[in-house]
Amino acid sequence: MEDPIERALAEIKFGIDGLVPAIAQQHDTGEVLMMAWMNRDAVRASLVEGRACYWSRSRGKLWRKGETSGQTQQLHELRLDCDGDTVLLLVDQHGVACHTGRRNCFFRAWRDGEWVVIAEPQVAPGTLYPGPPHPSPLAGGESEGSV
Amino acid sequence: MEDPIERALAEIKFGIDGLVPAIAQQHDTGEVLMMAWMNRDAVRASLVEGRACYWSRSRGKLWRKGETSGQTQQLHELRLDCDGDTVLLLVDQHGVACHTGRRNCFFRAWRDGEWVVIAEPQVAPGTLYPGPPHPSPLAGGESEGSV
Numbered sequence: 001m002e003d004p005i006e007r008a009l010a011e012i013k014f015g016i017d018g019l020v021p022a023i024a025q026q027h028d029t030g031e032v033l034m035m036a037w038m039n040r041d042a043v044r045a046s047l048v049e050g051r052a053c054y055w056s057r058s059r060g061k062l063w064r065k066g067e068t069s070g071q072t073q074q075l076h077e078l079r080l081d082c083d084g085d086t087v088l089l090l091v092d093q094h095g096v097a098c099h100t101g102r103r104n105c106f107f108r109a110w111r112d113g114e115w116v117v118i119a120e121p122q123v124a125p126g127t128l129y130p131g132p133p134h135p136s137p138l139a140g141g142e143s144e145g146s147v
Numbered sequence: 148m149e150d151p152i153e154r155a156l157a158e159i160k161f162g163i164d165g166l167v168p169a170i171a172q173q174h175d176t177g178e179v180l181m182m183a184w185m186n187r188d189a190v191r192a193s194l195v196e197g198r199a200c201y202w203s204r205s206r207g208k209l210w211r212k213g214e215t216s217g218q219t220q221q222l223h224e225l226r227l228d229c230d231g232d233t234v235l236l237l238v239d240q241h242g243v244a245c246h247t248g249r250r251n252c253f254f255r256a257w258r259d260g261e262w263v264v265i266a267e268p269q270v271a272p273g274t275l276y277p278g279p280p281h282p283s284p285l286a287g288g289e290s291e292g293s294v
Contacts, residue, residue, distance in 0.1 A: 004260035011255070011262055021168050021182055030177020035168055035233040047257070080262065081252040082245050086182040088253040098229050105228040106235040108158070110194070113151035115158055115227065 005044050012043065013084040019055060020087055024097065027076040027090040033097035034105040036063075038087060043078075050075050052089050069128040071095040101125045152191050159190065160231040166202055167234055171244065174223040174237040180244035181252040183210075185234060190225075197222050199236055216275040218242040248272045 014020055019037040026033055036054040038046070041062055045053035049064075052073035056063035066072030073091035080087055098105040101121030108115045161167055166184040173180055183201040185193070188209055192200035196211075199220035203210035213219030220238035227234055245252040248268030255262045 007261065008257050023170055023179060023182060025177075025179055030172075030179075032170060032172055032177075032179065032235055035170060035228065078257040079253040079265075080255040080257070081182065082247050082249075082254070083252070086252075088179055100229050102229075105230070105233075106226040107229070108227040110155050110225040110227070114154065118226075 005047055008047060008078070009040055009043060011080060011084055012087065014040065015085070019057075020085055022052075022054060022087045022089055024052060024073060024089045024091050024093075026093055028092075031104055032106060033073075033091070033093055033103070036065075043087070046075055046089070047078065052091055066094065069095075069099070071097065071128065073097070096121075096123050096128075099125065099128065101128060152194050155194060155225070156187055156190060158227060158231055159234065161187065162232070166204075167232055169199075169201060169234045169236055171199060171220060171236045171238050171240075173240055175239075178251055179253060180220075180238070180240055180250070183212075190234070193222055193236070194225065199238055213241065216242075216246070218244065218275065220244070243268075243270050243275075246272065246275065248275060 012020055018039045022036050022038045024033040024036070025031065037057060039055040042053045042055045045062060045064070052065045052075055054063045054065060072094045074094070075089060075091055077090040078087060079090065096103050098107070101123040102119050103122055107117055107119040109118045159167055165186045169183050169185045171180040171183070172178065184204060186202040189200045189202045192209060192211070199212045199222055201210045201212060219241045220236070221241070223237040223239060225234060225236060243250050245254070248270040249266050250269055254264055254266040256265045
């Protein structure tokens, strides 16, 4: 009968751009891995496929996290905040979350009046996005990391 | 000489609305407490005062978290993501983060086809926002929780 995922979507307040912020957190350690955006299709795909799918604002398309890099996020649980306008994804991160090869994207800390890099890449970015047609993520542009 | 906080701000890519998403995480447990928004003034106030300040989109003003409820967030560290467009605040939450009286705002989980409330209020919301002129946060509207 009724599609249960429609019931999930009904409680999420998407913005006027059709998106909600989505925080990805490693389910067992609590590490905040990244922040991206989801539209209705991304939420649906994530629930149906059991893996994190986002909406890439830079590419204007659904982004199955890891589809290029292999660094997928298995979805453990989807949570919704009090206002219904932000979602939290508890995931199991395969490999690294950040397109720079770091485990998480929040590797700059403001300490003693400057931004300090507090984590080094665990994987060489070149191995995440090998060869053409994918541009170097270090050069910015249309990498997976550009959300 | 140069204002160091200007150097902090220079690396943050605020959106066209002047805001960035800000994730608040309990610094020692890793609990994701809430998501709100910051503009330049909110970042500056947070760094200067050592407590989380956000921009309330609903009220259109700077929002010193806890100014009404007393549930302040002591800032331990400000972090910035790879793209520079999301910040992570490691905080020490005094009391509860959510305007419903719950420790964090992400208390709804999608389980077996329905949204399940997985945490109960630790504090009666009425004690967080006593009497007029503050409207009931349960009724929505201009509570601290409306960001």
